[in-house]
Amino acid sequence: MPELPEVETLRLGLKKYLVGHKIEDVEILHPKIFFGDKKDIVGAAVKGIRRVGKGLIIDLSNEFSLAIHIKLTGQLIYQDNKTVKNPVSKLKVGSVPNKFTHIIFRLNGDSKLFYNDQRRFGWIKVVKTNEVMNLPFFKEMGPEPFAEELGSGQVDLTLDKFEEIISNSKTVIKPLVMDQKKIGGIGNIYANDALFKAKIDPRRKANSLSEAEIRKLYDSVLFVLKKGLDSGGASELTFVNILGQDGGYQNHTLVYGKRGKTCPNCGSKIKVIKLAGRGTFFCEICQK
DNA sequence: CAGTACGCCTGGTAGC
């Protein structure tokens, strides 16, 4: 699932390829994805790209911004005269536009930005720049790993903050780590892998973790997210970068998605359960 | 307030 590393990969790509381009037109092929009036953004140029948790904000040269969430299967793909031959590696669709293309931003110089989304859970909203952070999803975002390092402008998830969040919660640890209002950016893949690396049973109550376990979990969260960032994200589903290319983390997962496989640590069979409605992968021998 | 169930959606797959 697109999480912090995947969305950050998109942010870097958009920053490199999209900033400076002028939006000449917007083709809305699926109106349920696009909220707002396209007239507010046509004619404006792309000024900057921000990421808030798993969300993106494209700031324009006028008073508007685009708020974007790609949810499970969204793709943002940029093409111009130089990149146009890059195929999209996922969904066997080969190129864009395709049957999953719902929004096309036509940019100056014959460049385009495509929004594809197989399951159409994602959204793109036109919002005034000075009001974009009032969207509940952004406003309620918890502190984020690497916020300071990446210069995201969000509150940084320090070890102290992490300890406070974990030790003050009676919730089950895995859903807590994935709660965007508590901690921003972590989804199912990285939550599973971080808990495995920290050797903590995902079913534990958060406030039952010792100080040492909390520290270990903190380090593990940063470790797996960093691995994800360095891999250009995880493309286990439909995620591709701005040029339509796969990331690499799906080849490095520790336990996530390893149904029927064995624990990389002890060799026993990975257990799959549901926790708060989400698929949960762990090793009952290694994670206590 | 915290926790849970459901809806959104469709490609993939298990089961017949």
Added chain:
DNA sequence: TGCTACCAGGCGTACT
């Protein structure tokens, strides 16, 4: 083979 039934899952909403 071809059909049906069910599942995955981030997040908003409704409900307990």
